[in-house]
Amino acid sequence: MTRMKTMLGYAGAKRLARGLGWFSIALGALELLAPRRVGDALGMQHESGAIQAYGAREIASGIGILAARDPTPWIWARVIGDALDLATLAPNADPRNPQRPYVLMAIGAVAGVALLDYLCADGLARKEDDHRSRRDYADRSGFPQSPNAMRGAAREPEMVSTARH
Amino acid sequence: MKALCWHGKEDIRCDSVPDPRIEEPRDAIIRMTSCAICGSDLHLYDGFMPGMKSGDIMGHEFMGEVVEVGSGNKKLKVGDRVVVPFTIVCGDCDQCRRSNFSVCERTNRNKDLADKAFGHTTAGLFGYTHLTGGYPGGQAEYVRVPYADVGPVKVPSTLTDEQVLFLGDIFPTGWQAAIQCDIEPTDTVAIWGAGPVGQMAVRSAVLLGARQVIMIDNVPERLSMAAAGGAITINFDEESVVERLNDLTGGKGPEKCIDAVGMEAHASGSVDSLYDRAKQALMLETDRPHVLREMIYVCRPAGVLSIPGVYGGLIDKIPFGALMNKGLTIRTGQTHVNKWTDDLLRRIEEGEIDPSFVITHTARLEDGPEFYKTFRDKKDGCIKVVLKP
Numbered sequence: 001m002t003r004m005k006t007m008l009g010y011a012g013a014k015r016l017a018r019g020l021g022w023f024s025i026a027l028g029a030l031e032l033l034a035p036r037r038v039g040d041a042l043g044m045q046h047e048s049g050a051i052q053a054y055g056a057r058e059i060a061s062g063i064g065i066l067a068a069r070d071p072t073p074w075i076w077a078r079v080i081g082d083a084l085d086l087a088t089l090a091p092n093a094d095p096r097n098p099q100r101p102y103v104l105m106a107i108g109a110v111a112g113v114a115l116l117d118y119l120c121a122d123g124l125a126r127k128e129d130d131h132r133s134r135r136d137y138a139d140r141s142g143f144p145q146s147p148n149a150m151r152g153a154a155r156e157p158e159m160v161s162t163a164r165h
Numbered sequence: 166m167k168a169l170c171w172h173g174k175e176d177i178r179c180d181s182v183p184d185p186r187i188e189e190p191r192d193a194i195i196r197m198t199s200c201a202i203c204g205s206d207l208h209l210y211d212g213f214m215p216g217m218k219s220g221d222i223m224g225h226e227f228m229g230e231v232v233e234v235g236s237g238n239k240k241l242k243v244g245d246r247v248v249v250p251f252t253i254v255c256g257d258c259d260q261c262r263r264s265n266f267s268v269c270e271r272t273n274r275n276k277d278l279a280d281k282a283f284g285h286t287t288a289g290l291f292g293y294t295h296l297t298g299g300y301p302g303g304q305a306e307y308v309r310v311p312y313a314d315v316g317p318v319k320v321p322s323t324l325t326d327e328q329v330l331f332l333g334d335i336f337p338t339g340w341q342a343a344i345q346c347d348i349e350p351t352d353t354v355a356i357w358g359a360g361p362v363g364q365m366a367v368r369s370a371v372l373l374g375a376r377q378v379i380m381i382d383n384v385p386e387r388l389s390m391a392a393a394g395g396a397i398t399i400n401f402d403e404e405s406v407v408e409r410l411n412d413l414t415g416g417k418g419p420e421k422c423i424d425a426v427g428m429e430a431h432a433s434g435s436v437d438s439l440y441d442r443a444k445q446a447l448m449l450e451t452d453r454p455h456v457l458r459e460m461i462y463v464c465r466p467a468g469v470l471s472i473p474g475v476y477g478g479l480i481d482k483i484p485f486g487a488l489m490n491k492g493l494t495i496r497t498g499q500t501h502v503n504k505w506t507d508d509l510l511r512r513i514e515e516g517e518i519d520p521s522f523v524i525t526h527t528a529r530l531e532d533g534p535e536f537y538k539t540f541r542d543k544k545d546g547c548i549k550v551v552l553k554p
Binding site: 138139140141146 | 350374394435438439517
């Protein structure tokens with residue numbers, strides 16, 4: 001994964017996390033509201049309850065990612081959720097399942113998203129590198145003297161009265 | 166001439182358009198020497214402000230040289246060097262006589278539209294939707310300035326463009342935001358948004374004598390610039406704004422709060438921000454007022470909320486009970502630029518402040534579309550872009 005580690009910086013990972021958060025909510029809503037359709041497509045007609053539970057998990061992850069100050073734990077939670085999804089889908093890839101092609105497609109899709117989740121979590125871990133590479137404007141005060149020396153320089157009587165009109 | 170034109174969401178192009186000409190006796194034509202991309206231009210770029218038409222010329226922060234004046238204009242002459250305020254003002258109406266220039270009653274040529282949208286018209290603005298007159302803006306080689314015998318501010322040749330350009334918008338906007346706070350020497354002033362207006366508000370609050378100025382943002386380089394101007398900084402990605410403000414004020418909260426963010430607030434670590442995004446996506450809300458909610462919550466009772474940040478329409482879930490019971494005062498509005506320009510120009514001339522500190526990027530006008538994106542995405546440490554036609 002060494003090469004992959006260079007693919008996503010902290011800022012990109014933050015943007016990707018937002019996208020994954022909304023994706024999580026959308027997928028979760030689909031699983032929660034239309035479990036039978038999802039089940040039919042994957043040959044899992046009798047697992048509506050489980051599909052709805054997975055949907056609730058997706059929505060919780062999505063809200064966590066979008067609402068948390070630091071989305072990293074929620075992204076890792078998604079990685080674990082991806083593993084759970086793959087473990088659930090794998091037995092249904094049985095050749096006897098008439099929906100097998102769709103199950104294989106779903107496995108591929110989950111694997112792809114899992115990779116994105118991992119890259120995102122990896123990128124989020126690089127916050128310190130990101131801070132070091134940013135510009136520093138510590139010399140841009142705009143004042144001829146230190147801010148403390150300039151404090152109150154404009155506090156003239158006429159200015160105070162203007163403010164109260 | 167070349168001009169940056171709006172063609173839709175995230176679609177600004179450098180087009181060839183007809184040169185402007187004198188239309189009214191009080192007009193002047195200005196040849197641009199410098200113009201800037203303003204944070205409020207981004208609301209147009211992002212498609213959040215209604216009333217734009219394809220081909221509209223952008224830009225409301227600009228300066229240059231007078232190349233032509235109308236027959237009724239006795240104030241300007243060809244060759245004058247002027248900064249043009251973003252508000253177009255007549256100087257004669259009831260509001261202008263009270264120095265409420267941003268709500269001039271005459272200059273919005275789409276008054277009926279504004280009356281319907283806002284109840285009463287506000288001033289015409291350069292390059293800022295047909296709700297405010299649909300006037301061509303100043304991100305161009307030339308611009309027609311209506312009522313040019315009132316608004317434009319003559320500037321001396323001893324000062325550079327970079328020192329005086331921001332008299333047209335962000336400097337008086339940050340200044341008015343601080344003035345509206347009625348700052349006392351014992352006050353803590355908390356400012357949300359370390360963009361250009363927020364930076365000017367920090368310096369203004371310091372000059373006006375605030376005991377403590379606090380800047381809230383999550384972009385490290387912007388926070389570093391705010392700190393340079395004398396602010397204590399809070400990175401909302403790393404710590405709780407409410408807890409830190411309480412720590413810094415002995416649990417009482419800041420007496421004065423300034424919203425230099427406006428309608429596109431986004432905040433990590435807040436459920437209400439998520440709610441706003443979802444509601445905005447469903448077109449059930451036009452603006453995202455996270456900062457307003459937070460200001461109402463943290464402000465010390467009997468404090469002041471000053472709002473220079475631009476809002477365009479409807480907001481939801483404002484804790485008005487807290488606002489009312491805490492006895493907070495809200496002061497807002499587009500900037501009455503000409504009310505402040507003489508005083509601020511004097512302060513620049515006397516060396517009290519040099520607003521050019523905020524410029525991080527200078528580019529050719531033709532490169533403007535690219536720099537809209539750089540500025541919007543806060544890439545490459547971008548805080549303020551100046552374009553040279």
